[in-house]
Amino acid sequence: MSLPSASTASASADPGAAPAIGARQLTKRYGDFTAVDAISFRISRGESFGLLGPNGAGKSTTMRMIAAVAARTSGQMQVAGLDPEKQGPEVRARLGVIPQQDNLDEELSVRENIIMYGRYFGLPRRFLRAKADELLEFAQLSHRGRARVEDLSGGMKRRLTIARALVNEPDILLLDEPTTGLDPQARHVLWDRLFRLKESGTTLVLTTHHMDEAEQLCDRLIVVDHGAIMAEGSPQRLIREHSTREVLELRFGMDRNAETARLLEELLTHTDAGSGDVGFDHIEVLPDRLLVYADRAEAALEKIFAAEHKPMTSLVRRSSLEDVFLRLTGRSLVD
Incomplete structure (x- = not known):
């Protein structure tokens, strides 16, 4: 099966290429509280990039600004060459978003969740029927296509949420705490699916406070605390330099x-x-x-x-x- 992708895996090898995501002095304030404090980073196409930090560090707020659902207070940002604030619909059409909590429609079947989500993007039913089969196979859920979502295990629901987010063949996949609440076996199955997406050229951006997850999945990451970047680099480099x-x-x-x-x-x-x-x-x-x-x-x-x-x-x-x-x-x- 050909994995869902919209870019080539070799794109990230060219440091001169336009980034998938770029932020400069990105800041978000809520009144007197600064959630994201003038951070700058660059994510290459095809890269798996992580935001590592405890709850409340500013990870999810940063993801919301990338996803064009939260306005920045100041600074600059580009996603797929677009400004999320000025070109929000175009940015969202290029993204797949995996929220921290699954938001599947429990009343629909597994397959119907994918097809109905695809209709929000204006995709034709003929395309979606074939795409749903492809994505169910990718998520190892082909045998549960007719099942109701409420009958799935936590790991199955998480894989379905990822499959659904791929229906529009996004360039960039945003994952907010992708394995929260999953048992070790379900986490490893999910990691395998994400590795496959990365190999197909999809840019992955994930938040996590699980150290093993970041080490497994991320080519590079930033460590954030109180909205500020404390360190940046590959997991191996950060461990070598700071421990x-x-x-x-x-x-x-x-x-x-x-x-x-x-x-x-x-x-x-x-x-x-x-x-x-x-x-x-x-x-x-x-x-x-x-x-x-x-x-x-x-x-x-x-x-x-x-x-x-x-x-x-x-x-x-x-x-x-x-x-x-x-x-x-x-x-x-x-x-």
Whole structure:
């Protein structure tokens, strides 16, 4: 089956090409509250671009301005070469939008949801009948075409929402928290569908506060907090620049974590302890655990045990985007 697309996958390889989306000093205020604070970014055609941050960071507001459903307070923006404020209908015709909450028509069948949505774009029924079959196959819902939406699982509803958004063959697909509320298996199925769209050349723009989702799906992303961009780059680059290779998670008990952190910092930074052996950087104290940032976390754990510090639990893992956000803002992505 040929996947829905309106552009070529190689387009993003040309840095001189016109961007799919460009923003310069983009600002949105609601009275005295600044939701988006003079941010600038550029998204290439065929790129998978993420906005990473906690709830209230300004991600959804930015998406609404891209989608031409919210006016900017100041700054400049172009979507597919158009100004969303001056050419809103033309911009919306080029977009597919996946809202944070599914807004399917529960009274219609799965197939009817796609056909009726296509009629809003003025697409002919003959085209839509064939397109619905194609999209149901893409979403792995061909066997449920006659089923009512209310009978679908959460993962199936999410895939149908994406299929429906592709009915007008958009250049750009906007996804606001695409896997919220889904179980791990449903999330991975959805990721696979999005990978296929990216390979077909569709530009993906997604908001998420799931670090693993951003690492899996995004070529590049911006980390936002309080409406401002804290960092920008590929997931691998951000982790390399703002964190250590590994993280050691330790639990000593909520009443002992802070005091123990001071002792461990002295232990791991002391020259006799061989700080070069573990690549120690710093310790973050969270309410329920300590995060020890070191390039060689296993070696750090051995030193901690050798000094007779005995945590209740210990875990060695690689650094993630959540560690990047914690370093940049002092709080977790899910705060």
